[in-house]
Amino acid sequence: MRDFSADHRWLSLNTATVRKQGSLLEIIEACARHGIRAIDPWRDQVAAVGIDRAARAIRDAGLDLTGYCRGGMFVADSALRTEVRDDNRRAVDEAKALGTSCIVLVAGGLPQFSRPGSAPSKNIEMAWSQVHDGIAEMLEYARAANMPLAIEPLHPAYAADRACVNTTKQALDLCDAIDPARSGMLGVALDVYHIWWDPDVMAQIPRAGKDRILAFHVCDWLVPTRDMLNDRGMMGDGVIDIKRVRAAVEAQGYAGYSEIEIFSNDWWGRSMDEVLRTCIERHKTVV
């Protein structure tokens, strides 16, 4: 496993981590101030400043991109299916324009939450099936653009409202079904927050292998967790043995960035500089 203690050259910042503190351009400036070499921006943050300005600022700062958040939300009423397809194709076009390494896919949960306006449903098996079909369709478009797709299994706490792909095994089963040739265009984004509890994850990471591990995300699981979505912890403040997971991922040959993604009402309330300083310190000590 690589030694992160001396510097933070392998730290990437998911820009949601400081989304309340400033625009994407301000975040990019802050990364330059702190010597952060890579980011993973969100579509709404890019849209807010305009994709041309965003792309130029990223290029000018010399930043690597470790992903683009996010595509997916594949589960929807049939009337909305074309809209979903087109939305995901736009995500591919934007990712291409930005020059990112992959698009992170959040599968979508039940249709009423995945794509509001869809009729309420409790049929999770239908959701799984729509996710399969949606990824397969998006992959054709992404393949033509040479833009890899990274399925992110989310913690089962989000099965209903954000993603019905909740284990690494399930994400890899989708990869096997949709891209059996392992073309390199479909893989997974592994976030310790979502997978740390899984008794099967240490068997699944070797199954993924280097070619299917497209991104590695870190934050921490707090006890108690006071908000299901926005109370994620700074690395070291929770219960996750992050090094255990990173060691397993790197044992497969993963040599990319360790991306910090923290949705936290607490950290959103602090200054951008304080958050980034803390990220850097924890990256060196507990990641």
Add this chain to the structure above:
Amino acid sequence: MRDFSADHRWLSLNTATVRKQGSLLEIIEACARHGIRAIDPWRDQVAAVGIDRAARAIRDAGLDLTGYCRGGMFVADSALRTEVRDDNRRAVDEAKALGTSCIVLVAGGLPQFSRPGSAPSKNIEMAWSQVHDGIAEMLEYARAANMPLAIEPLHPAYAADRACVNTTKQALDLCDAIDPARSGMLGVALDVYHIWWDPDVMAQIPRAGKDRILAFHVCDWLVPTRDMLNDRGMMGDGVIDIKRVRAAVEAQGYAGYSEIEIFSNDWWGRSMDEVLRTCIERHKTVV
């Protein structure tokens, strides 16, 4: 699948559902008023009225017992291990005195939460190992008392603080490892709240089979869930297709009670009679 629409003879009430509204004796009286034939009491509720009075009240009311909540919390510092063992043996003795069908086991998460006073740890693999050893030890005692143990896999949201057994597969792997002969003394308690999201559960329920399905619990998953522990929903108010899971369980020959267990700040704020009336109505319509 059995038709529950005509009556509620197969409804059992987990007494935590109305724990804030009255003592165990008052709950037993309310069950009599509402024609509820079975309960699953908690140890603290039994202790509060005294086990002899509790046992007598249960007998006098002619109630069946569908479990006893709870044994477990096996993860602990070695200095606390004897205390844990003795605590679980007392649970067996109490269960025997009450005449219940099984003890529900909540495995325990990391030691600092499972047994406060234990040193903080992030080692979930060690927690898994202690759970295995703790169940194996407790089973010897339970076997002598002819008291079956039901491992309840809890939702992965509780992996850190309540139970590091989070899938039906994991619980059944423990059963296979500890009781390979399928003696009938070790099985699982399946609660739709904990397992509904799992893409593997429909394959695991047949693996469990009739002899290892010792209890079946229902409530619902609300969106949003405002409290990680105490915002569980009344059946029908959330996203779980309860009948899908019950059908799978009954296809294995399960013919016992459907036990309602709802931890909810909302429902704890209503009258006991309103809660029980609602439970009965939902049992007939959505369970």
